Amino acid sequence: GYTQIDLLQNRFYERAKYVVDTLRKQGYCYLDDFHGEVTALSILSEVKNLHQREKFTDGELVSSNGNGSMLNKKIRDDKIAWIDGKEENCQTISHHMTTVNTLIRYCNGLIDEYDIEHRTKAMVACYPGQGTCYKRHVDNPNKDGRCITTLYYLNPGWTEEKGGMLKLYPGGSEEAVKILPRLDRLLLFWSDRRNPHEVEPSHDVRYAITLWYFD
Numbered sequence: 316g317y318t319q320i321d322l323l324q325n326r327f328y329e330r331a332k333y334v335v336d337t338l339r340k341q342g343y344c345y346l347d348d349f350h351g352e353v354t355a356l357s358i359l360s361e362v363k364n365l366h367q368r369e370k371f372t373d374g375e376l377v378s379s380n381g382n383g384s385m386l387n388k389k390i391r392d393d394k395i396a397w398i399d400g401k402e403e404n405c406q407t408i409s410h411h412m413t414t415v416n417t418l419i420r421y422c423n424g425l426i427d428e429y430d431i432e433h434r435t436k437a438m439v440a441c442y443p444g445q446g447t448c449y450k451r452h453v454d455n456p457n458k459d460g461r462c463i464t465t466l467y468y469l470n471p472g473w474t475e476e477k478g479g480m481l482k483l484y485p486g487g488s489e490e491a492v493k494i495l496p497r498l499d500r501l502l503l504f505w506s507d508r509r510n511p512h513e514v515e516p517s518h519d520v521r522y523a524i525t526l527w528y529f530d
C-alpha cells in the first residue's frame with residue numbers, strides 16, 4: 316500500500332502538474348487552501364508580530380523637487396520586511412518557504428525551458444490601508460533572472476469592498492484579471508513582461524509574502 320511519503324509526493328506531483336499546465340495556458344495560476352487554515356493563521360500571526368516589532372520598512376520615498384522644493388512624494392505605499400526564515404518567531408514563515416521550494420522543485424522537473432536554481436528571501440509586504448496601492452508594473456522587465464513570482468495571501472474575510480485586489484493583465488492584454496488576496500491563497504505567475512500587474516488601493520491592512528524564483 317501507499318506510505319505517507321508516497322501520498323505526500325503524489326500530492327506535490329499533482330499540484331505541480333496543475334500549476335505547470337495552467338502557467339503554460341494562461342501565464343498565472345492560484346492554489347487555494349495551500350497550507351490549510353491553522354497553518355495559514357499561524358503564518359499570519361508571525362507576520363503581524365513582525366509588524367508590531369517594527370520590522371517593516373516604510374514604502375520608498377522619493378523627493379519630487381519640481382522647483383527645488385523637497386516635496387516628499389511616495390511612489391509606493393507598501394511596507395516590507397525581508398525574511399530568510401532563520402529569524403526568531405518565523406518558524407511557520409520558514410515552513411511556507413520550504414513548502415513552496417518543494418512545489419517549485421516538482422514544477423522544475425516539468426518545465427524544460429527553465430532550470431530553476433534558487434529563490435530570493437521571503438519579502439513580507441503590508442499595505443496599511445488608507446488607499447495604499449502599487450502602480451502597474453512588471454516584476455522583471457529586464458531579464459534579471461527572476462522567472463516565477465509566488466504571492467501567498469494572508470487576509471481572512473477579505474472582500475472586494477476592501478479594495479486591494481491584484482489586477483493582472485496576462486499576456487499584456489487589456490482584459491484585466493482580478494485576484495482576491497484571500498487567506499491561504501498561493502498565486503504564481505511568470506515574472507517577466509507577460510504579466511503586468513498592480514495592487515488596487517487598499518482600505519484595510521493587507522498582508523502577503525512574495526518569493527521570487529530564479530532561472
Ligand SMILES: O=C(O)CNC(=O)c1n[nH]c2ccccc2c1=O
Binds near residue numbers: 440449496514523
Ligand atoms: O501584493 C500583491 O498582490 C502584488 N504585489 C506586487 O505586485 C508587488 N510587486 N513588487 C514589489 C516590489 C517591492 C515591494 C512590494 C512589491 C509588491 O507588492
Ligand SMILES: [Fe+2]
Binds near residue numbers: 452512
Ligand atoms: Fe509585482
